[in-house]
Amino acid sequence: MSERTIAAEADGLTMAYGEGDARVLALDGVSLDLYEGEFTAVMGPSGSGKSTLMHCLAALETPTDGKAYIGDAEVSGLDDKRLTALRRDRIGFIFQSFNLVPTLTARENILLPASIAGRKVDQELFDDAIHAVGLESRLGHRPSQLSGGQQQRVACARALVTQPDIIFADEPTGNLDSRSGEEVLSFLRRSVDRLGQTIVMVTHDALAAGFTDRVVFLADGRVVDEMRDPTSERVLDRMKQFESRAGRR
Numbered sequence: 001m002s003e004r005t006i007a008a009e010a011d012g013l014t015m016a017y018g019e020g021d022a023r024v025l026a027l028d029g030v031s032l033d034l035y036e037g038e039f040t041a042v043m044g045p046s047g048s049g050k051s052t053l054m055h056c057l058a059a060l061e062t063p064t065d066g067k068a069y070i071g072d073a074e075v076s077g078l079d080d081k082r083l084t085a086l087r088r089d090r091i092g093f094i095f096q097s098f099n100l101v102p103t104l105t106a107r108e109n110i111l112l113p114a115s116i117a118g119r120k121v122d123q124e125l126f127d128d129a130i131h132a133v134g135l136e137s138r139l140g141h142r143p144s145q146l147s148g149g150q151q152q153r154v155a156c157a158r159a160l161v162t163q164p165d166i167i168f169a170d171e172p173t174g175n176l177d178s179r180s181g182e183e184v185l186s187f188l189r190r191s192v193d194r195l196g197q198t199i200v201m202v203t204h205d206a207l208a209a210g211f212t213d214r215v216v217f218l219a220d221g222r223v224v225d226e227m228r229d230p231t232s233e234r235v236l237d238r239m240k241q242f243e244s245r246a247g248r249r
């Protein structure tokens, strides 16, 4: 197997919310390497810490203990200015609720992060992304004139055209019907295969996990298992095993 390069790393990440009786340990010492050019899914029951892990890795939250790295930059060691630059220049986000600017067209939404960063978007990459997500005829439309699936494809193109080191996607198909969801997942898959994009995606959906290269399973704030080259059937089976184990506890 060829040597893999680490795109992001969790090193003993611990996150406690609240105090005393109300204390919740959302992450309980998670150590995990995420590799360049891979599509990784993070799965686990509700409350298992998936979003918290992603937020700590993406420098949106500061862990109680442990370290998060993007490449070799330790996220918690950066001052505010460097952190803003890291998020802007090296990380892409796709959210369940799309988070598009309602007053801007699809084209303007896609170009916004690059424009804020004062960077030019590579025209070929822009054309490629638009073609891949099938939005050629929708570039002048505002989000309210687009379907949910089209809006999420705009959000995917927006994350992709800045060519970030890593894209974090938090349940990107959670608000979509199965057909639109599959379109978005195929697009993400292609951007990994064709552009070598690195993507980490939180999902509850075994079908979505079937599009990835690797699934990491969380339970109670810990990594409890992982699967390479998953199929949705194998992921479903594994999830059933977890549920029956949790039921016996």
Ligand SMILES: Nc1ncnc2c1ncn2[C@@H]1O[C@H](COP(=O)(O)OP(=O)(O)OP(=O)(O)O)[C@@H](O)[C@H]1O
Pocket (backbone or CB within 6 Å): 017, 018, 024, 025, 026, 044, 045, 046, 047, 048, 049, 050, 051, 052, 053
């Ligand atoms: N800001 C917060 N304040 C207090 N507790 C929190 C906060 N954010 C998360 N938690 C708690 O931390 C635990 C992990 O939450 P997290 O959102 O990471 O789980 P998740 O696996 O993403 O869940 P879901 O699949 O339901 O989105 C949960 O028990 C949650 O209630």
